Amino acid sequence: AVVSTQSTGGVSDEVALDLARKLEFVGGAVEQAAAEIKKLYELFLGVDATQVEVNPFGLTDESEVVCFDAKINFDDNAQFRQKEVFQMEDTSESDPRELEAAQSDLNYIAMEGNIACLVNGAGLAMATMDIIQLHGGSPANF
Numbered sequence: 001a002v003v004s005t006q007s008t009g010g011v012s013d014e015v016a017l018d019l020a021r022k023l024e025f026v027g028g029a030v031e032q033a034a035a036e037i038k039k040l041y042e043l044f045l046g047v048d049a050t051q052v053e054v055n056p057f058g059l060t061d062e063s064e065v066v067c068f069d070a071k072i073n074f075d076d077n078a079q080f081r082q083k084e085v086f087q088m089e090d091t092s093e094s095d096p097r098e099l100e101a102a103q104s105d106l107n108y109i110a111m112e113g114n115i116a117c118l119v120n121g122a123g124l125a126m127a128t129m130d131i132i133q134l135h136g137g138s139p140a141n142f
Contacts, residue, residue: 011041023057025065032065033057040067047085048078097141113138 003019005011013034020033036057044052051073060066079086091099101108115137119125129139 005041010045011038013038025059029059029063029065036065036067043072047072048075048082049073050075109142111139111141113140116140117142 003011003015005015016034016037017030019037020030023033025033040052040054043049049072051071053071054067054069056068058066058068074082074085095110097110098108113132115132117125117128117132117139119128125142129142132139
C-alpha cells in the first residue's frame, strides 16, 4: 500500500490508521500498526534515509505488531550529520575498487567487462556502455 504525506507534517494518526487497515490489520492490531508506521516515518527522517523497506510487517503469535525484517538506505550526502550511522557500515564484502573510489567521492560500480568507462553522469555512462556493447565490447565499470 502506498500513501502520500508531507515531510513537514509527518504521518497523521488518520493516515497511519488508514494504512494499517489497508495492510489488513484488524482489532487492536490496527492501533499498534499505526503507531509502528508513525515510528518508521520518524526513523526515516531521523537518520536521513532514502528508503525504509519493511518486509514482513506483521503479527507475532502473541498478537504483537512487529517489523520482522527491514532494509534501510541512507543519504550519502547526510554523512556529516549521521556519523554514528555511517560508522556502522560493514565494508568486508565490498569491492576494494569501489571503496577506493568512494574515498575520492566518486561513484564506481565494477562490472565483468574489459573496457573502462570514465564519464560524467549516469545518462552519459549508460549511452557509453550501449556504444561499447554495440561494437562488441563489454564495459568494465559503471
